[in-house]
Amino acid sequence: MTELRDDTPKAVRQGEELDATKLAAFIGGGSVTIEQFPGGHSNLTYLVHHGDREYVLRRPPFGSKVKSAHDMGREVAVLSKLAPVYDRAPKVIAYEATGDVLGAPFYLMERRRGVILRKDVPDDPALITRICDLLIDALVDLHAVDYAAAGLGDFGKPHGYVGRQVTGWSERYTGSQTDDIAAMTSVAAWLAANQPADGAPALIHNDFKFDNVIFDASLDRITGVLDWEMATIGDPLMDLGTSLSYWMQRDDGPTFQNVLFGVTTKPHMPDRAYVALRYLERSGRTTEHLVFYYVFGLFKTAVILQQIYYRYAKGLTQDARFAPFIMVVRAIADLAQRSIDRGAI
Numbered sequence: 267m268t269e270l271r272d273d274t275p276k277a278v279r280q281g282e283e284l285d286a287t288k289l290a291a292f293i294g295g296g297s298v299t300i301e302q303f304p305g306g307h308s309n310l311t312y313l314v315h316h317g318d319r320e321y322v323l324r325r326p327p328f329g330s331k332v333k334s335a336h337d338m339g340r341e342v343a344v345l346s347k348l349a350p351v352y353d354r355a356p357k358v359i360a361y362e363a364t365g366d367v368l369g370a371p372f373y374l375m376e377r378r379r380g381v382i383l384r385k386d387v388p389d390d391p392a393l394i395t396r397i398c399d400l401l402i403d404a405l406v407d408l409h410a411v412d413y414a415a416a417g418l419g420d421f422g423k424p425h426g427y428v429g430r431q432v433t434g435w436s437e438r439y440t441g442s443q444t445d446d447i448a449a450m451t452s453v454a455a456w457l458a459a460n461q462p463a464d465g466a467p468a469l470i471h472n473d474f475k476f477d478n479v480i481f482d483a484s485l486d487r488i489t490g491v492l493d494w495e496m497a498t499i500g501d502p503l504m505d506l507g508t509s510l511s512y513w514m515q516r517d518d519g520p521t522f523q524n525v526l527f528g529v530t531t532k533p534h535m536p537d538r539a540y541v542a543l544r545y546l547e548r549s550g551r552t553t554e555h556l557v558f559y560y561v562f563g564l565f566k567t568a569v570i571l572q573q574i575y576y577r578y579a580k581g582l583t584q585d586a587r588f589a590p591f592i593m594v595v596r597a598i599a600d601l602a603q604r605s606i607d608r609g610a611i
Contacts, residue, residue, distance in 0.1 A: 275301035275313040281584055282310055282328060284368055289314065292367045293321075293360075293374075308574070309341075309495050314374065321359055325372035328583060337495065338371040339363060344497045345375065347417045348469070354404060354479075354491040378490030380480035383529050388485070391534040397485050398536055399544065401476060404488045405509060406548045409468040409502040416469075422499030424467030431504060432457045432562065439569045442576040445592055449599035453565050456606055462555040470505035472496035475512040476528050506545055507559025510611060511567050511598075513538045521597035538611045560611040564602040568595045 278284070279302060290298045293316050300323075303311040312323040324341065338361070348355040361373040387394055413419065423430075436454045471478075473493050480490035513530045514522040515537055523531050542556055553559070571591045578588035605611060 276304050278302040278312070279585065284312065288367050290316070292362060308570070309493070313377070320377045321374040322356070322377050323372055323374050325368060326370050327577070338373055340497065341494045342373050344418065344421065344494050348411070351416045352408060352411055354488055356490055356492070378480050380482050380489045381485065382480055383476045385525055385529065387529045387532050389533070393485060394534045395536065397481065398541070400481070400488055401479060402541055402544045403548060404479065404491065405471070405474050405505065406545060408471060408491070409505070409549060411469050413469040413499060418469060418499065421469070424464065424499050424501070426464065427467070427500035428461050428464050428504065432461060435566050435569050439572060442569070442573045444572070444576055444579050447596055447599055449603045450568065450595070453561060453599055453602045453606065457558070457562055457565060460558055462558055465501040465503050465551070467499050468502040470498060470500050470502055472498065472505060472508055474505060474509045476530070502549070503551065503553055503559050504562065506542065507563035508566060509563070510538050510541060510560045511563030513541055518601060519597065521594065526594070542611065556611050557605055557609055561602045561605050564598050564605070568598040571595050571598070
């Protein structure tokens with residue numbers, strides 16, 4: 267079997283250190299040791315050891331320009347209400363909203379152990395199909411949650427969701443633009459002109475992909491879903507579109523055949539059409555607008571990477587991982603335009 271990567275924390279990156287003394291006082295005294303989870307490019311995630319207990323700490327990135335995208339309170343609100351009804355949501359332990367302790371709001375949650383498929387998958391077609399089905403079904407299950415009964419009825423504004431998303435992400439791109447990318451402009455215009463009506467609302471994750479879920483060691487089930495910073499109430503097919511945008515294929519071009527895009531280009535992986543079909547069959551939803559949802563997901567992903575690159579280009583972060591992101595923005599924009607041109611995902 268291919269060696270799989272567990273979610274092992276590393277030493278804290280330079281410039282992203284936390285004040286251990288203040289954190290220990292917040293937790294309840296004694297001392298703490300802090301490591302950092304290396305994955306992810308947005309909110310920062312740390313492992314905190316306090317005596318014989320472990321906590322996962324989440325805080326916004328240093329130097330962030332987009333405060334609304336790093337609202338710790340949203341993550342805390344959704345996880346606090348969701349954990350009792352969706353067993354893959356980790357439980358929140360504590361929340362510090364003022365920023366007085368670590369210079370920014372943060373929260374502590376339970377640690378869910380397991381395997382995160384960031385780089386490799388087993389070389390077994392049947393097992394690969396199973397883990398893909400588990401991922402898709404976990405998204406279906408999330409969208410089936412009775413969010414109002416869970417106390418999340420006021421968590422979002424589902425009416426007009428599609429239109430607000432298209433407008434909002436277009437504005438975010440303009441606000442963080444550093445280069446002239448023609449395909450980003452043309453894709454934004456196409457999205458504005460081809461919006462479908464809002465579908466029946468659901469609780470949506472907005473960042474649902476392999477490296478945001480934890481599998482158990484045997485890959486028989488998903489034990490945790492992570493990174494809830496963009497969760498809201500809205501059209502679940504927009505959530506599907508985001509997940510499809512992460513599902514790069516072996517024929518999407520050389521830019522997407524690297525670790526940044528995860529494991530979906532590995533041999534035996536099903537294509538995006540399989541993912542969409544299983545989701546629609548399992549959820550009972552129908553749509554004639556898959557290209558729109560997929561292209562929107564690509565555009566949103568490109569804007570997120572553009573925002574991260576903006577922080578790097580302006581010297582607000584020294585993380586060298588972000589230097590090539592502008593080339594990836596260009597490639598994603600071209601991929602979205604190709605999907606529009608051929609009318610297929």
